[in-house]
Amino acid sequence: METDQTPLRVALLGCGTVGGAVAQKITRHGDELAARVGRPLELVGIAVRRAGRDRSDLGIDPTLFTTDAEELVTRADIVVEVIGGIDPARGLILRAMEHGASVVSANKALLAEDGPALYAAADAAGVDLYYEAAVAGAIPILRPIHESLAGDEITKVLGIVNGTTNFVLDAMDTTGAGFAETVERAQALGYAEADPTADVEGFDAAAKAAILASLAFHTRVSSADVYRDGITDVTAGDIQAAREMGCVVKLLAICERVEGEGGEPGVSVRVHPAMIPRTHPLASVREAFNAVFVDAAAAGELMFYGQGAGGDPTASAVLGDVVAVARHRVAGGRGPGEIAYADLPVLPMGSAQTRYHISLDVADRPGVLAQVARIFAEHEVSIETVRQQVVPDEDEQARAYLIVVTHTAADAALSATVDALADLETVNEVTSVMRVEGS
Template sequence: MRTDSEEMDPTMAHEPGAPLRVALLGCGVVGSAVARQLVDHADDLAARVGAPLQLVGIAVRRPQRPRPDVPVDPTLFTADADGLVERADIVIEVIGGIDPARELILRAMAHGASVVSANKALLAEDGPTLYAAADAADVDLYYEAAVAGAIPILRPIRESLAGDDVRRVLGIVNGTTNFVLDRMDTSGAGFAETVEQAQALGYAEADPTADVEGFDAAAKAAILASLAFHTRVSSGDVYREGITEVTAGDIQAARDMDCVVKLLAICERVTGPDGGDAVSVRVHPAMIPRSHPLASVRDAFNAVFVEASAAGPLMFYGRGAGGDPTASAVLGDVVAVARHRVAGGRGPGESAYADLPVVEMGRSRTRYHISLDVADRPGVLAQVATAFAAHDVSIETVRQQAAPGEGERAKLIVVTHAASDAALAATVDALAELESVDDVASVLRVEGA
């Protein structure tokens, strides 16, 4: 028999045939699905790992609450999360948020447990603390489920593309916003109406702020950029715009250009102020051509488009949320870390050797679609063109439309060539100051063309 101290020493080889003790923190939609899959597929999981996975407890706020959809012994439910993580070999954290998740993960690692987490917010805010704790304890920290649900994207970037040079990651990583924008495109409905529909279908929370304002996508973008560019990127480094200002008119303008509007997470290598490589990470709505692979991502699905030097373009597509899809990613990580425990080793940890600077949004290069309400008289187009030229922004196309019901007003649609975001923003400010411009009605970035 092993002593208590030996049981908590992750550097020792696992005793052949002994079960691995699994603790589950949280039993909401994802946690319930994880528990069901641990029970329903126990034999297959044991065969794949090389040892049984024994669920030793589920930490919840109200242990006595009936949970008929979770097929486990009711005595496994406990409010003592601290004690639970201290007696586990593997801890699965699906409670979300910063605290107490951070303290519980650190406690678990200090007692020799490997950790599988779906906590994008915590990893994006304080990943380095968790990576350091995992290194100090010589345990695994895996988090595939933190980005894009069931889609295997983090491990391919971290491991399969480890020998390549990732240049850009472009993704739809929030299902709620994709559903809203897709329905606005296909039905012509407005933003508020479509959000209500998403809430009725269970795609959006009662308070959808984290989704529609881009916070959720920004956390995921930080994780993707950190892995892709071997650089520590936090959610505070990510430029963020949500979709609350996207109107039915913007959707129609995109349709007129044979484009769709998507909320994109964009992580890319750019040229830094010193002329060397740097990293730009941003989340915002943008028009993309309907011919682009991401344009066909419908409803609440997610997709991530990766561009690597040798591998070229790669596309990862699937369900980005939901109990069973996310549980699939969690269990994939559980099997991986369990195999490491059986073999007496651990998987790859953080790779931040590149330590590239993360630059401000203004250095990113993009194209703009700008809709202006202007006076319909000679010389207006020349004034508008001068404003663009003054900030070294080249115009690609200009289209003028008569304003409905107003003989002396017109709508001017300008699409630019790629320029720095700072130059484009300064141009928009200058346009708003022109006497001939009544309103800068709409501004959207254009990507993927």
């Protein structure tokens, strides 16, 4: 039986590192993609800011480039958006849907901020919205959570979802270098942007955490709901302290089901640096790689690992989505849309259950440890271990340090404990506070 072989028209918004790789794969692997989809894919245009720029190295037909993105999205069956940011990406995606195009996006910032509105527009138009490439590059994580684990109950998602910060922290751990010089090295190697703020301050990871939590817990979570703490204050001393504990420091995205103060179910979503044991699977994630650890009631513990950024890895995820939505066009169906039936409250950071590693510069005299222990007891925070160090300072005077690791407690109680410790007359300074996870 003959089948319709009319090409499905694909429009590409953006031709940077990822967009260029997507365009090359569509044009160079057309026969293979057609075999997987059931109909040919035809790249009908690539929207760019400057059409006259030399892109001959891509081997793409120069007549495909256009600066009129508004017109381009009206003549496509599938629109691939890899320009990033909120606007004009949002307007172009909505316009594409209004004209009947399914959309594949890698735009974590937009999806974390305005995902529900985009889903609503896709539903109204009867089209697909796919965005596997928005989180963790080549790693297939969103569709497994959204589809493969749809019959299970996910209790926790713990991940390294930003390659730049993982590279920086890994280099600090292996070389002993400080934060600033390690960021400069990451920039020189192309792992960090000239302005690394979105990465090192945790904004990128927070957007990805919002997307992961929304899918895992069937609840709308935006980037504004995510507690965020970057790595700019992580010192070589913190890295060494973690080493002495048998731990390593990672910037983690943590999404979990928790109970609020009244016992009601809720969701905790946070991004912050934390010490994790070197025996934990995430501790072995090196350089700019990403990994996501999923804990589900029936499936148990699952880990997804791979390259979290880069042209070809991210293009792999984009093309996977393109094939999926193209198959739906051929078969006449749609993929799953937004599933937000649970509508769980996103609880404040204070409700999160965690542990702290606290380093205190204290007076070197009797009774100090008893005063410190009293503060912990008053805030109902249990101490797991305490260690004292006496070291000479620059004037050869002895200085005492207490290193305290707590048992699990509410973050609000731990934070209040640290504030109270800072007010003690015998505490010269709270020199370091870091959360401990994964044990």
